[in-house]
Amino acid sequence: MSAGADIATARPARDVPVAPLLFAGSLALYIATALATGQHAYLTGEGFVGLTQRMVALGIVALGQTLTILVGSIDLSVANLISVSAVLASFIMKGEPAMIVPAVLAVLALSAAVGLVNGLIIARLDVNPLIATLGVGLILQGLLSASFSNFAGSVPAAFQAFAYGRIGPLPWSVLLLFVLAFAIWLMLTRTRFGAHLYATGGNRDGARLAGLRTERVMIGAHVLCSLMAGLTGLYLASRLRAGAPWVGRDGVYDLESIAVVVIGGTLLAGGRGGVWGTLAGVFLFATLDAVFNMTGIDAFPKQVLRGAIVILAVAVYAVRSKGHVA
Amino acid sequence: MSAVASHTVPSAALRFARGINVGLAVFLALYGTIAVLQPGYFEVEGFLNFLRRAAPLIILACGQLFVIAGGGFDLSMGSLVTLTVLGGSMLAGGNPENTWWTIGVLYLIGLGVGLVNGLVVTLLKVPSIIATLGMLLSLNGAALMWSGGAPRGYLPENFRALGRLVYRDVPVTGIMPLSVLILIGFVGIAAWLLHATVFGRQVLAVGDNPRAAELAGVPVGATRVLVFVISALSAVTAGILLGGFAGVSTAVGQGLELQAIAACVIGGAQLLGGRASVTGAVAGALSLFALFTLLNLMGLPQPLRETVQGLILIAAVASSAWRMRRA
Amino acid sequence: MKTQIGLTALLAALSTGAIAQNFNDPAEFERQKALLTVAAQGPDGKPWEQNLGGEKVDTAKYKKPGPYKLCFSNAGVNNPWRVVGFTNMQAEVDANKADIASFTHADAEGKDDKQISDINAFVNSGQCDALIVSPNTTAALTPAVEAAAKKLPVVVFDRGVDSKAPVTFINPIGGYGFGIQGASFIAQKIPAGGSVLALRILPGVDVLENRWAAAERIFKEKGIKVVGAEFTNGDNAKTKAIVEDYLNRFGKIDGVWMDAGATAVAALEAFEDAGKPYPVINGEDQQDFLQKWKKNKLTAIAPTYPTYQWRTPVIAAIRILKGEPVVGPTWKLPQPAITAENLDKFVNDKMPPLHYALCGCEQMTNYPARWGGK
Structure with a gap:
């Protein structure tokens, strides 16, 4: 999004450690609610494992979304790509353990291709990323729903280990989420591509003038984001034992992934932020789900509260920023 | 888009021509095809009926246009439409005597929603996409909370008439839907506000470059708040027409915000501000609605209609970006 | 325009070659057609306690002293049908206050993934004597329901699961x-x-x-x-x-x-x-x-998919925990249609427009106010 630069020109005030504050606040809320409602099972090891399990699907896709937002773009097609990936995976596997590897490869290849298309439309055709990825999402969903109208195929038991297997007390999938976060953090802070990503997001024209191939950076970020969406689709196929064409849309992964990234302190304009804030944002959402369950709040007030919390979580640090926001 | 800051603002006439070109050309092509498939659409009556159905989307697009011109987004429009319809049925309770004050209250609610959106963006510095996303969730929840999850009453007949009544035996046109008259009035006001007032110029200036606008003495904060108020009031208007046209339901506003944004963009509006025309937004909304109608008439399988929508959306914006670069 | 039509044709061609899903099961069609003519058994005027000829399941092994803690994992309340249904269920819980110590519910907001987590959290909480599940989708919720059924009695209603693990699955004909x-x-x-x-x-x-x-x-x-x-x-x-x-x-x-x-x-x-x-x-x-x-x-x-089915799981759960036999493993409720002959019995101007007449709730406390009526 050459556009990104104007979406929000304000900079957060310096030295607000968004990630640890958000994480600590969420944790405190969780513990306090569990104690107040007397649901001590939520405070056991198993309770916390359940809490982190709620983070996985949104967490993986949000890590990818962090990259597109950092580079000054955005991706609204992730929810649809998640559905496509989940369905494709279970359709290819059809319960056959031998087909796991081909299915995973096919999903990753397709995801990368979608990311490439997104990136090309945005970087080469100069289409606003919001519209480009909205359009690509519609195209994906249309083709998917035209071909499949229900759960298609199934995943073999071996593949279900991805979502249900554990090492000791820790689920594989939770471990994967944190490994991915760590890997992306390394990439962002220790590699040239990471530096270019921040530079492009911070000031695309400046980066281009400084000799960066900003188009490639933009495309790279989109490919990575789509790959993460593909992984989320694989995870959901494993967890639901099959993929259905509505899993991504029902999960509202597009808007929720954007919301957690911004709540985590990444600037919507690009150039600033990182993965730990995003993970903290995902943790907040998981905590809210658990807290709402513990308190047994009704569905509709829950929506009102969630909307207010999304705004307040961003406002808490944004309010101190200088300049104008649009 | 990086071009925004540097490229010179085109003359009003050129801007007008551009707005017409993208959206209107697409619309005429689509509408022509519709009329070939179903000749009734060629008649005045067919066209007016088409306008009657498209009126809510056009009004939403005009409201959204102000926010986009000012550099933001309003994602809360759709759920405000839902709130309007559900709230209207709650307040009026099927009694025609309640209609007028109910409409007054609905506009007050809209005013409140717009103010909150605007103040959250300008004072709390929350980017509009997040501020209005939060508002979307909250308003939807609030509408359902208020009504207990399903509409509790009917909309009275005189409320329904605003979106449903069609005057028969009108000279020249034959019929005249009341909602089309409302539409014309609304679009007229919107066009005047954006293109003929100081406020309109200020909106475009703020969207183009808020810092420069501020230096030039534009009240940036107040302008931003006002565009959200305009957007919210247009959502209430659209909600009244939709409720009138089709009655109460809980899903009425779903997804309308993205359609409104898409309509503006097809009409040549620049996302993140600075370039916008009401003619373009109207043409964009008409194109989008004509596209939905055409896809219905062609009997295409439902899912593929989405695919075609996606392709058209990208194509329209890519072509306008391409023209921008050549301009 | 031409390219668009060309493209459309291409897409249409693509889709016809695609895989059609099978929602048309002739055997199930015949089964349901037959059920439409089966006379209901059970207490008169209480269709939510009736059944269309199911077996009885012995529940002695679940028997424990009351009052009971019930938990309910709900797919969502995302349409008026589910709103009316959930209101019925809450009213049924209130009507059985003597037997129910607590009723906790988790709303999955229409997300399979969240509902799996919700069910796991319930099982882990130790706060549930029995679990009621209204699955968001059949296939996706099967493993979670099976796992839960190993720890406590589970009652499933509306949509089913691909498993015999629940004590009973309640729904109308279909x-x-x-x-x-x-x-x-x-x-x-x-x-x-x-x-x-x-x-x-x-x-x-x-x-x-x-x-x-x-x-x-x-x-x-x-x-x-x-x-x-x-x-x-x-x-x-x-x-x-x-x-x-x-x-x-x-x-x-x-x-x-x-x-x-x-x-x-x-x-x-x-x-x-x-x-x-x-x-x-x-x-x-x-x-x-x-x-x-x-x-x-x-x-x-007016064929129906009666919302009174939301009352039945609460009744079933209490019976199970008391060790009384219940209809199972499938409990089919009657599914009447409203016709010109019995229309007057169901029309009620005092109720809201999207209220479902077959709620079976007319005799419950706080009717009609609780359902939004006047």
């Missing part, structure tokens, strides 16, 4: 039954050679697909011409627009078949606005449709 009732009536009432427009909500929802599969089959058997099957997304405005277009194109539509009743009134209004006579139509048991039916003396029928 989608085919609904489709058969509506389509048979329309086929019988429209003039010979008449045309029918089918209005559907969305593709891919199992119960809705079953309704359509059954209706399509009936129309084919009776040689009825279906001029179109359109998706309305449950949106009144879109419904009206579609019906107007069809009236324009065909001049006359004799019958309208609907897979759900929420937009039935909007469809009828399109006929009014176009100055055409009302079609033969099927709606559902929503009050707005029933009231319009009565007022305009329509030729209509």
Whole structure:
């Protein structure tokens, strides 16, 4: 999004450690609610494992979304790509353990291709990323729903280990989420591509003038984001034992992934932020789900509260920023 | 888009021509095809009926246009439409005597929603996409909370008439839907506000470059708040027409915000501000609605209609970006 | 424009070659068709406690002293049908205060992934003597329900799971039954050679697909011409627009078949606005449709998917925990249709437009206020 630069020109005030504050606040809320409602099972090891399990699907896709937002773009097609990936995976596997590897490869290849298309439309055709990825999402969903109208195929038991297997007390999938976060953090802070990503997001024209191939950076970020969406689709196929064409849309992964990234302190304009804030944002959402369950709040007030919390979580640090926001 | 800051603002006439070109050309092509498939659409009556159905989307697009011109987004429009319809049925309770004050209250609610959106963006510095996303969730929840999850009453007949009544035996046109008259009035006001007032110029200036606008003495904060108020009031208007046209339901506003944004963009509006025309937004909304109608008439399988929508959306914006670069 | 049409043709070609899903199960069609004529057993006037001839399951092993802690994992309350149903369930809980110590619910907001986590959290919490589940989707929730059933008695209702692990699965006859009732009536009432427009909500929802599969089959058997099957997304405005277009194109539509009743009134209004006579139509048991039916003396029928089924799981869970036998492993509830003969029994102007008449809630405390009535 050459556009990104104007979406929000304000900079957060310096030295607000968004990630640890958000994480600590969420944790405190969780513990306090569990104690107040007397649901001590939520405070056991198993309770916390359940809490982190709620983070996985949104967490993986949000890590990818962090990259597109950092580079000054955005991706609204992730929810649809998640559905496509989940369905494709279970359709290819059809319960056959031998087909796991081909299915995973096919999903990753397709995801990368979608990311490439997104990136090309945005970087080469100069289409606003919001519209480009909205359009690509519609195209994906249309083709998917035209071909499949229900759960298609199934995943073999071996593949279900991805979502249900554990090492000791820790689920594989939770471990994967944190490994991915760590890997992306390394990439962002220790590699040239990471530096270019921040530079492009911070000031695309400046980066281009400084000799960066900003188009490639933009495309790279989109490919990575789509790959993460593909992984989320694989995870959901494993967890639901099959993929259905509505899993991504029902999960509202597009808007929720954007919301957690911004709540985590990444600037919507690009150039600033990182993965730990995003993970903290995902943790907040998981905590809210658990807290709402513990308190047994009704569905509709829950929506009102969630909307207010999304705004307040961003406002808490944004309010101190200088300049104008649009 | 990086071009925004540097490229010179085109003359009003050129801007007008551009707005017409993208959206209107697409619309005429689509509408022509519709009329070939179903000749009734060629008649005045067919066209007016088409306008009657498209009126809510056009009004939403005009409201959204102000926010986009000012550099933001309003994602809360759709759920405000839902709130309007559900709230209207709650307040009026099927009694025609309640209609007028109910409409007054609905506009007050809209005013409140717009103010909150605007103040959250300008004072709390929350980017509009997040501020209005939060508002979307909250308003939807609030509408359902208020009504207990399903509409509790009917909309009275005189409320329904605003979106449903069609005057028969009108000279020249034959019929005249009341909602089309409302539409014309609304679009007229919107066009005047954006293109003929100081406020309109200020909106475009703020969207183009808020810092420069501020230096030039534009009240940036107040302008931003006002565009959200305009957007919210247009959502209430659209909600009244939709409720009138089709009655109460809980899903009425779903997804309308993205359609409104898409309509503006097809009409040549620049996302993140600075370039916008009401003619373009109207043409964009008409194109989008004509596209939905055409896809219905062609009997295409439902899912593929989405695919075609996606392709058209990208194509329209890519072509306008391409023209921008050549301009 | 040309490229668009070319593209469209290409896409259409692609989709016809694609994989069709099987929502049309002839065996299940015949089973449900047979069930429609089965006489219900159980207490008179309480269809939510009746059954259409199921086995009894012995529940002695679950017996424990009360009062009980019940937990409910809900798929969501994302439409008026589920809102009315959940209100029924809460009223049923209140009616059994003596036996119920606590009733905790978790709302999955229509997300499979969240509902799996919700169920796991319930099982882990140790706060549930029995678990009631209304699954968001059948396939996805099966593993979680199976795992839960190893730890505590589980009652499933509305949509099922692919497993015999729950103590019982409660629901009315089902989608085919609904489709058969509506389509048979329309086929019988429209003039010979008449045309029918089918209005559907969305593709891919199992119960809705079953309704359509059954209706399509009936129309084919009776040689009825279906001029179109359109998706309305449950949106009144879109419904009206579609019906107007069809009236324009065909001049006359004799019958309208609907897979759900929420937009039935909007469809009828399109006929009014176009100055055409009302079609033969099927709606559902929503009050707005029933009231319009009565007022305009329509030729209509209202098949139902009764919301009283939300009362049954609470009753079943208490019986299970008391060690009393319950109907299972499948508990089929009666699924009556509202016809011209019994319409007056169900119309009630005091209830809100989208209230479902077959709530079985008229004798419960706080009726009608709790359901939004006057």
